[in-house]
Amino acid sequence: MSADKRIGIAGLGTVGSQVAARLLSGAVPGAVLTAVSARDASRDRGVDLSGQRFVSNPQDLASADDVDVVVELMGGEGGVALDLVQAALKAGKPVVTANKAMLAAHADSLSEASCGSPRVPLAFEAAVAGGIPVIKAVREGMAGNEISRLSGILNGTCNYILSRMEVAKLGFEEALKEAQDKGFAEADPFLDVSGTDAAQKLTILSALAFDVAPDMAHVSLTGIEQISAQDISFADGFDSVIRLVAMAEHRGAQGVFHQVVPMLVKKNTTLAQVSNELNALKIEAEPVGSIFLQGPGAGGGATASAVLGDISDIVQGFGRALFRAPTSGMKESATQNAPDSEYYVRLALADKPGSMAKATQILAENGVSIEEVVQRSSQAGDSFLPVVFITHHCEISALRAAVGALEAQKDICNEVLALPVFTEEM
Amino acid sequence: MSADKRIGIAGLGTVGSQVAARLLSGAVPGAVLTAVSARDASRDRGVDLSGQRFVSNPQDLASADDVDVVVELMGGEGGVALDLVQAALKAGKPVVTANKAMLAAHADSLSEASCGSPRVPLAFEAAVAGGIPVIKAVREGMAGNEISRLSGILNGTCNYILSRMEVAKLGFEEALKEAQDKGFAEADPFLDVSGTDAAQKLTILSALAFDVAPDMAHVSLTGIEQISAQDISFADGFDSVIRLVAMAEHRGAQGVFHQVVPMLVKKNTTLAQVSNELNALKIEAEPVGSIFLQGPGAGGGATASAVLGDISDIVQGFGRALFRAPTSGMKESATQNAPDSEYYVRLALADKPGSMAKATQILAENGVSIEEVVQRSSQAGDSFLPVVFITHHCEISALRAAVGALEAQKDICNEVLALPVFTEEM
Numbered sequence: 001m002s003a004d005k006r007i008g009i010a011g012l013g014t015v016g017s018q019v020a021a022r023l024l025s026g027a028v029p030g031a032v033l034t035a036v037s038a039r040d041a042s043r044d045r046g047v048d049l050s051g052q053r054f055v056s057n058p059q060d061l062a063s064a065d066d067v068d069v070v071v072e073l074m075g076g077e078g079g080v081a082l083d084l085v086q087a088a089l090k091a092g093k094p095v096v097t098a099n100k101a102m103l104a105a106h107a108d109s110l111s112e113a114s115c116g117s118p119r120v121p122l123a124f125e126a127a128v129a130g131g132i133p134v135i136k137a138v139r140e141g142m143a144g145n146e147i148s149r150l151s152g153i154l155n156g157t158c159n160y161i162l163s164r165m166e167v168a169k170l171g172f173e174e175a176l177k178e179a180q181d182k183g184f185a186e187a188d189p190f191l192d193v194s195g196t197d198a199a200q201k202l203t204i205l206s207a208l209a210f211d212v213a214p215d216m217a218h219v220s221l222t223g224i225e226q227i228s229a230q231d232i233s234f235a236d237g238f239d240s241v242i243r244l245v246a247m248a249e250h251r252g253a254q255g256v257f258h259q260v261v262p263m264l265v266k267k268n269t270t271l272a273q274v275s276n277e278l279n280a281l282k283i284e285a286e287p288v289g290s291i292f293l294q295g296p297g298a299g300g301g302a303t304a305s306a307v308l309g310d311i312s313d314i315v316q317g318f319g320r321a322l323f324r325a326p327t328s329g330m331k332e333s334a335t336q337n338a339p340d341s342e343y344y345v346r347l348a349l350a351d352k353p354g355s356m357a358k359a360t361q362i363l364a365e366n367g368v369s370i371e372e373v374v375q376r377s378s379q380a381g382d383s384f385l386p387v388v389f390i391t392h393h394c395e396i397s398a399l400r401a402a403v404g405a406l407e408a409q410k411d412i413c414n415e416v417l418a419l420p421v422f423t424e425e426m
Numbered sequence: 427m428s429a430d431k432r433i434g435i436a437g438l439g440t441v442g443s444q445v446a447a448r449l450l451s452g453a454v455p456g457a458v459l460t461a462v463s464a465r466d467a468s469r470d471r472g473v474d475l476s477g478q479r480f481v482s483n484p485q486d487l488a489s490a491d492d493v494d495v496v497v498e499l500m501g502g503e504g505g506v507a508l509d510l511v512q513a514a515l516k517a518g519k520p521v522v523t524a525n526k527a528m529l530a531a532h533a534d535s536l537s538e539a540s541c542g543s544p545r546v547p548l549a550f551e552a553a554v555a556g557g558i559p560v561i562k563a564v565r566e567g568m569a570g571n572e573i574s575r576l577s578g579i580l581n582g583t584c585n586y587i588l589s590r591m592e593v594a595k596l597g598f599e600e601a602l603k604e605a606q607d608k609g610f611a612e613a614d615p616f617l618d619v620s621g622t623d624a625a626q627k628l629t630i631l632s633a634l635a636f637d638v639a640p641d642m643a644h645v646s647l648t649g650i651e652q653i654s655a656q657d658i659s660f661a662d663g664f665d666s667v668i669r670l671v672a673m674a675e676h677r678g679a680q681g682v683f684h685q686v687v688p689m690l691v692k693k694n695t696t697l698a699q700v701s702n703e704l705n706a707l708k709i710e711a712e713p714v715g716s717i718f719l720q721g722p723g724a725g726g727g728a729t730a731s732a733v734l735g736d737i738s739d740i741v742q743g744f745g746r747a748l749f750r751a752p753t754s755g756m757k758e759s760a761t762q763n764a765p766d767s768e769y770y771v772r773l774a775l776a777d778k779p780g781s782m783a784k785a786t787q788i789l790a791e792n793g794v795s796i797e798e799v800v801q802r803s804s805q806a807g808d809s810f811l812p813v814v815f816i817t818h819h820c821e822i823s824a825l826r827a828a829v830g831a832l833e834a835q836k837d838i839c840n841e842v843l844a845l846p847v848f849t850e851e852m
Contacts, residue, residue, distance in 0.1 A: 133567030141559030144734020287727030308570020
């Protein structure tokens with residue numbers, strides 16, 4: 001066995017502290033923790049780091065003589081984290097990171113630095129789906145397959161909120177508050193509830209699965225802020241739940257379609273069983289068929305697990321570069337053209353004669369045919385009633401035209417929300 | 427990029443043919459198929475192998491100048507397959523195999539050949555759980571974790587039979603026949619239905635997860651032959667299904683406990699959702715928590731997928747030796763001491779006064795306390811009635827003593843079957 005690899009960690013939050021503690025306990029043979037960097041050297045993190053060199057400027061880990069592998073756990077899309085990773089790669093030092101925002105935003109420059117010649121390992125299992133080894137599954141396990149679709153639940157915060165709305169009959173705001181109280185959501189929840197975080201992860205997976213350069217502009221993005229307790233209740237009536245589904249699908253010559261959107265998911269699917277803060281990924285590929293992975297997508301322990309796995313690979317000489325090639329050499333393009341789908345269309349319909357006839361006529365005129373309709377009785381005095389249409393399979397363009405036309409009829413309907421329906425069973 | 431690695435395949439059955447076809451279509455960059463070996467050179471396999479050298483003696487692939495990586499897909503616990511693999515490893519050639527029987531039976535000599543110095547890659551993702559990348563998940567993804575328990579459904583044949591007994595209300599023999607007709611079971615189903623195949627896979631996983639040398643004698647093994655339609659029906663009454671669960675659990679200083687046994691599995695667990703020919707594995711570990719993987723455990727496409735992933739790793743220089751160390755250097759021992767469990771105890775009880783009193787007294791005398799009892803009414807004229815006890819948690823020794831004592835009372839009871847209860851939720 002060759003000499004131990006010396007590890008330097010930048011960022012000693014929940015994840016960094018756990019990674020440090022596990023390294024110190026010898027959890028990764030061949031890895032020894034030599035240096036750490038954090039804003040506050042003196043804070044008690046429940047782990048004795050007195051034997052490690054404390055570096056006040058994280059950047060110095062890239063040039064330090066006593067660091068062979070740099071672990072970036074500071075976070076942030078650019079700034080210090082990006083500077084450190086770039087400097088380490090330039091110095092030929094393998095990097096481990098959990099930073100999906102950085103990878104999604106700077107895939108071009110990072111892939112140039114990691115996937116050039118020589119290739120320098122840049123490992124990021126922790127950046128997507130936390131403790132579930134999805135990067136390994138997609139890139140390595142499926143290496144000989146043709147992947148047709150990835151679909152998953154990649155944001156534990158949104159899944160927790162939707163699960164609580166479903167099980168405890170909470171409204172969105174109440175469920176968000178509960179998630180914040182339990183530490184599953186940030187004080188500023190925007191990146192999570194808007195679907196941005198899931199979209200970042202999706203673009204990273206898509207680069208591995210489909211060889212398409214990560215670009216957030218590729219992702220058709222809808223958050224969960226518009227989902228109401230009423231939607232959850234309607235979904236239940238269709239034997240479904242609502243899940244924020246991240247999906248990337250190879251659409252042949254058109255390219256790869258990327259979408260993060262709340263979907264109506266039939267209860268008998270594996271995705272519907274994914275509850276609370278869990279994450280999951282379904283991989284559909286030939287010749288393997290369909291693979292389903294589930295586990296904790298966030299939290300100190302889960303993220304630390306993924307970081308430690310990456311460190312273990314690297315110290316054994318099995319570290320991989322960011323992607324197959326720099327993004328400039330990737331072969332696939334993206335499409336905004338969504339596959340045909342059934343849709344859940346919920347709106348508030350004026351409680352007066354002719355409203356339903358008009359609404360259904362608008363759908364028909366736009367080529368959207370209706371599979372099911374549910375109208376709920378109103379509270380006394382409401383002049384608008386909640387109505388849901390489940391459409392047959394239709395093109396996204398038809399659906400959008402129909403929704404636009406409905407929204408234009410302000411006297412008879414408003415609050416139009418359209419969600420695709422996820423039906424495929426494992 | 428260095429020169430392409432030249433692949434030689436021994437065995438051109440369903441799996442081998444698909445691997446060959448995918449390699450020929452360029453599915454694995456860096457790998458080129460140069461030589462094949464099979465019993466019958468002339469058989470049409472739906473893939474044009476006229477450009478590949480045909481080797482009549484598979485053994486010759488080990489010494490062939492035009493083969494860098496040997497893929498063993500012949501099967502069989504020893505014999506030709508073992509000779510080929512040993513010869514290839516001795517020649518320093520990386521090997522890929524799907525042969526769990528060989529790995530379980532010859533772990534000692536194969537680990538000596540692969541995990542010595544130099545280490546020679548011996549990849550076997552296809553040997554366990556088919557297309558699900560469980561080897562990667564356990565060995566690489568969980569590398570920095572302390573695994574406490576593996577539990578899974580590792581035999582698709584048994585799972586198919588149990589699923590069909592449940593859904594279509596078939597008896598064991600009928601379900602087995604259907605599995606055979608559909609190609610999910612061999613003409614001689616012994617290795618599958620006896621649990622032997624699952625146990626082989628479990629010992630391989632256990633070597634990776636717990637560093638305990640594979641040994642079939644470690645596994646407490648019960649097949650599914652004794653499971654009746656009645657048991658499936660009783661299980662349903664307890665909101666459970668019956669699954670053949672393979673489990674390896676680290677029991678602290680006692681060592682690692684291995685078991686393959688039909689268990690009563692609560693319907694609200696992830697394992698209960700695993701239906702038909704699917705396989706699944708749940709990994710419990712610190713700090714990650716719990717990871718669940720599901721997918722096709724057998725079949726040409728699934729197995730080929732795993733083989734191709736291994737080939738991809740090897741041609742990129744990421745091939746791994748069989749285990750961390752030769753089995754002689756493994757640190758953990760095995761225990762036959764099962765963890766305490768609730769049990770499902772089904773028996774035929776004589777339909778006469780005092781039988782139930784006697785049976786419950788026997789359980790009590792052996793320290794087994796009863797949580798639930800269900801007695802079914804008899805067919806007219808039956809002198810024995812089916813009765814099921816669900817016990818509270820008890821030691822395996824107490825349970826065995828109780829079962830032995832019940833069996834000794836031939837006048838009041840017979841056909842005693844005891845199955846552990848799997849309750850843990852993900």
